[in-house]
Amino acid sequence: MRLSYNNKNNVVKKEEIEKRILERFSNLNDNQQYHNLFCSYDFHENEKNMLEFWKDVIEFLFESVKNTHGMKLEDIIETIKIKGKKPLGLNNITHKLIEDGDLIPSSMLSNDLYYKKYFPELVQTKESWGGWMKRNISKYSFIII
Amino acid sequence: MFFKDKQYAPKNNEVLLNRKMFLEYNEQIMKIFEDLFHEEDLETITQAEMKQILRRNVLFYKIKDLDDSLLDYSLNFLEKTKKLSRFNVKIEGKEILCIKYLKDENSCVSLKDNAIVNLTLSIRKLDRTVTELHNRIEETKLKAKEFLLKKEKQVKV
Numbered sequence: 001m002r003l004s005y006n007n008k009n010n011v012v013k014k015e016e017i018e019k020r021i022l023e024r025f026s027n028l029n030d031n032q033q034y035h036n037l038f039c040s041y042d043f044h045e046n047e048k049n050m051l052e053f054w055k056d057v058i059e060f061l062f063e064s065v066k067n068t069h070g071m072k073l074e075d076i077i078e079t080i081k082i083k084g085k086k087p088l089g090l091n092n093i094t095h096k097l098i099e100d101g102d103l104i105p106s107s108m109l110s111n112d113l114y115y116k117k118y119f120p121e122l123v124q125t126k127e128s129w130g131g132w133m134k135r136n137i138s139k140y141s142f143i144i145i
Numbered sequence: 146m147f148f149k150d151k152q153y154a155p156k157n158n159e160v161l162l163n164r165k166m167f168l169e170y171n172e173q174i175m176k177i178f179e180d181l182f183h184e185e186d187l188e189t190i191t192q193a194e195m196k197q198i199l200r201r202n203v204l205f206y207k208i209k210d211l212d213d214s215l216l217d218y219s220l221n222f223l224e225k226t227k228k229l230s231r232f233n234v235k236i237e238g239k240e241i242l243c244i245k246y247l248k249d250e251n252s253c254v255s256l257k258d259n260a261i262v263n264l265t266l267s268i269r270k271l272d273r274t275v276t277e278l279h280n281r282i283e284e285t286k287l288k289a290k291e292f293l294l295k296k297e298k299q300v301k302v
Contacts, residue, residue, distance in 0.1 A: 059163065059165070062163040062166060063163070063166065067209060067210075068210060068212075069162055069163055069166045069167050069170055069209075069210050069212075069215050070160040070161060070162045070163070070167075070212075070214075070215060070218070071160070071161060072157070072158055072159065072160055072161070073155055073156070073157050073158070073159055073161055074157040074158060076161065094155070094161070095155060098155055098161065101164060102163075102164050103161040103162065103163065103164065104161065104162040104163075104164055104167060105155055105159050105160075105161055105162075106159060106160040106161070106162060106214075106218055107156075107159055109218055109221045109222055109225070110221060110225070112225070115225055115226065119226060122226040123225070123226060123227075
């Protein structure tokens, strides 16, 4: 499997990307909100709003700006630059989105454990007779006792 | 947790796929296979044919992205989730990558699929040879006619 992903048709200038993000996410025009959203992200529960905000921005970047299904991690981080600044927390936010399953790392597509965790309903395997017996014996052992 | 166990650490140059868009794309790929099965009774095709079908039906299946790597990722996903199966067929020393639509949980790749691909490709090759021969015969006929006409003219003169 190739690991490069180049969508040649979707070359959008950086200024254009910034303009479109600012149009769509107008709260970035507010200085206080801009400052808060560009702080670092430390995986805390109270940073949920920040995570949700950047999740929407990244989705918008994929769907409406770049019109692509896949982007390199470095490109996502490099592309989002607003008013001359890069969001400090973007690297950690992307990691969190990967952990939450919103972004799928291409290398994980050949990893069985990844499917078990993120797509359990799609990789259900038939239970063996032995497994079924073991599960039910332990479940109803109190009746036997 | 999967990632906290350090089984995976994202690399900067790794491609990240948007889950929602990727799953939608996979659905469209499956739709193509279902249509091929229901409308043309086809379960097995080569990966090259799949690419051609995608390119020809971009609008019909609402395919936004024709990148080959995306198709690879998708086929990998669909294979892992047991919707499709990929296998190689060796024809005239060349390995040809094929895909089989697994219509139910009992479906699997068998020798029959190997034979189907082999036969289909051989028939196509024969078909191309027949067409080529036909064209050559027609060409020769035309040349012969032209030659006869020339001769006739020469005789009259």
